[in-house]
Amino acid sequence: MTDPTVQHQLGLPVLYTFRRCPYAMRARLALLASGCAVEVREIVLRDKPAHLRDISPKATVPVLWLTNGTVIDQSLDVMRWAVGQHWPAGWLQTNLVQTAQGDAWLALLDGPFKQALDRYKYPNRYDHCDPLPHRQVCVDILKTWDAHLAGEGSAWLFGDQPGFYDCAILPFVRQFRIADEAWFDAQTEFPVLQQWLQRFLTADWFEAAMPKLAPWKAGDAPLRFPA
Secondary structure, three states: OOOHHHOOOOOOOEEEEOOOOHHHHHHHHHHHHHOOOEEEEEOEOOEOOHHHHHHOOOOOOOEEEOOOOOEEOOHHHHHHHHHHHOOOOOOOOOOHHHHHHHHHHHHHHHHHHHHHHHHHHOHHHOOOOOHHHHHHHHHHHHHHHHHHHHHHOOOEOOEOOOOHHHHHHHHHHHHHHHHOHHHHHHOOOOHHHHHHHHHHHOOHHHHHOOOOOOOOOOOOOOEEEOO
């Protein structure tokens, strides 16, 4: 019998994912919005499938394994692949100035913000780590997005429709809030950003991108996402 881990059982790309990971979350949001169906495999981080490690030695999610054998294992690249197949009907297209601004925010997010977020949320993983200065680094970055949203006077970063940059950034704002929800919700320094996050968390398309799946193992019946 052919090993199911080395097949595209549904004739679709295979997505290795983990529900709570913000990198995987942004990939699922783009796949959902663009209408790109995949065979989805939910993993357990402490017990990653051998096939995932084989096709992507970094073994972190998301990993998208296309039917032609191509492997895309960076979350933003998965997003770009998805919207390159079909631009989501409900997403705002950005102009050159907005794209440059959005890309600068992503560099800030995936660099200084994520580094500080990890040390704020998981200080015990680091030697002599005081989480509060790292929280402040994140707050200062959040305030730049708050000021932008307030200045634009729009529901989303670049208009009245969500877009690529909202869906790339908001999973990490969500993760920051989860570190101490009561503290986050009580803050008055970034009220517009709090509304932006709440708009995201209550959107039906966010809920659709967060299915609760049992961890995948070889031999399981293949699952389609979106279902």
